[in-house]
Amino acid sequence: MGEYQGKTAVITGAGSGLGAAMAELFAGEGARVALLDIDGERAAAKAEELRANGTEAIAIRVDVADKTSVEAAAQAVQVKFGACDVLCANVGVQQFGAIDKLTDHDWDWVMSVNFRGVVNTVSAFMPLLRASEGQRHVLLTASASYFQLGARMAAYVASKFAVVGYGEVLRQELAEEGINVAMMFPAGMMTRHIESSMAARPEELGPSRFDQSDIAAMIASSDVDTAADLATAEDAVSNLLAELRSGEPYIITHGSYRHQVEAQQSRVLDAFARMEEAKP
Numbered sequence: 001m002g003e004y005q006g007k008t009a010v011i012t013g014a015g016s017g018l019g020a021a022m023a024e025l026f027a028g029e030g031a032r033v034a035l036l037d038i039d040g041e042r043a044a045a046k047a048e049e050l051r052a053n054g055t056e057a058i059a060i061r062v063d064v065a066d067k068t069s070v071e072a073a074a075q076a077v078q079v080k081f082g083a084c085d086v087l088c089a090n091v092g093v094q095q096f097g098a099i100d101k102l103t104d105h106d107w108d109w110v111m112s113v114n115f116r117g118v119v120n121t122v123s124a125f126m127p128l129l130r131a132s133e134g135q136r137h138v139l140l141t142a143s144a145s146y147f148q149l150g151a152r153m154a155a156y157v158a159s160k161f162a163v164v165g166y167g168e169v170l171r172q173e174l175a176e177e178g179i180n181v182a183m184m185f186p187a188g189m190m191t192r193h194i195e196s197s198m199a200a201r202p203e204e205l206g207p208s209r210f211d212q213s214d215i216a217a218m219i220a221s222s223d224v225d226t227a228a229d230l231a232t233a234e235d236a237v238s239n240l241l242a243e244l245r246s247g248e249p250y251i252i253t254h255g256s257y258r259h260q261v262e263a264q265q266s267r268v269l270d271a272f273a274r275m276e277e278a279k280p
């Protein structure tokens with residue numbers, strides 16, 4: 001009997017990378033799994049793979065930026081599985097670009113997928129989480145970029161700040177219902193993130209841009225060895241079950257950016273100290 005036997009896990013962005021690794025993890029613990037992705041073919045292939053290993057799995061094509069699409073997916077999950085015990089709002093897309101190069105379309109797209117996509121997902125699945133009992137989790141995928149503020153990543157970083165802000169309040173509000181809310185902060189992973197982001201961007205917003213000079217600027221702005229920090233998605237989820245069990249809000253998956261978190265916190269505390277000295 002696995003830890004999630006008889007439970008249902010719903011994962012967005014489950015056709016690839018981190019979401020696919022989450023799907024495998026929960027399936028391995030006996031959960032039924034619903035794999036949601038804008039790339040319906042990849043989600044279907046992953047679901048097929050899980051079914052071949054004895055998991056009850058379904059794939060649903062969804063665009064998390066489109067509220068009605070996510071609501072339809074929730075309805076399909078309800079019909080098939082009845083409820084939801086673990087909701088992983090995991091989709092995120094990337095558009096690098098210097099502050100003065102990011103277009104209105106870039107901002108709208110990144111915010112609509114990374115931030116509103118999370119809100120749409122949680123709103124649509126909330127009735128299914130409430131229809132269940134016992135251990136329930138909402139897991140939001142933020143990013144180490146929340147702490148490692150890399151150059152050329154303004155839209156992405158801002159969207160992940162929005163995810164964390166939303167997640168903090170969601171955690172407070174769902175605590176009394178016994179639903180745990182956690183946020184994970186993966187550092188770099190060897191996934192299809194850039195490729196799938198480019199494929200997922202709606203045509204009417206114009207093509208996604210990828211420029212090696214943005215990557216170079218991002219790496220140069222960091223004082224950690226970003227290459228050495230890279231992990232596989234499987235490695236990134238290796239402490240996930242234990243972390244969810246802990247009920248703690250923040251999940252660090254891998255990476256060497258601890259000193260940046262400490263430095264940021266100490267700058268906030270220093271600001272308090274200056275204020276207290278100036279206004280005794």
Ligand SMILES: NC(=O)c1ccc[n+]([C@@H]2O[C@H](COP(=O)([O-])OP(=O)(O)OC[C@H]3O[C@@H](n4cnc5c(N)ncnc54)[C@H](O)[C@@H]3O)[C@@H](O)[C@H]2O)c1
Pocket residue numbers: 012013014015016017018019036037038039042062063064065090091092093113117141142143144145185186187188189190191192193194196197200233
């Ligand atoms: N790869 C990294 O280095 C890294 C680092 C930190 C955080 N993250 C975050 O991890 C999460 C997963 O990313 P990944 O690295 O596994 O990337 P990935 O590209 O391998 O997987 C993301 C999946 O999301 C899907 N997707 C994209 N837009 C969608 C939409 N509008 N609706 C539904 N599905 C959509 C893609 O088709 C893809 O299958 C994201 O939130 C990302 O921001 C990634």
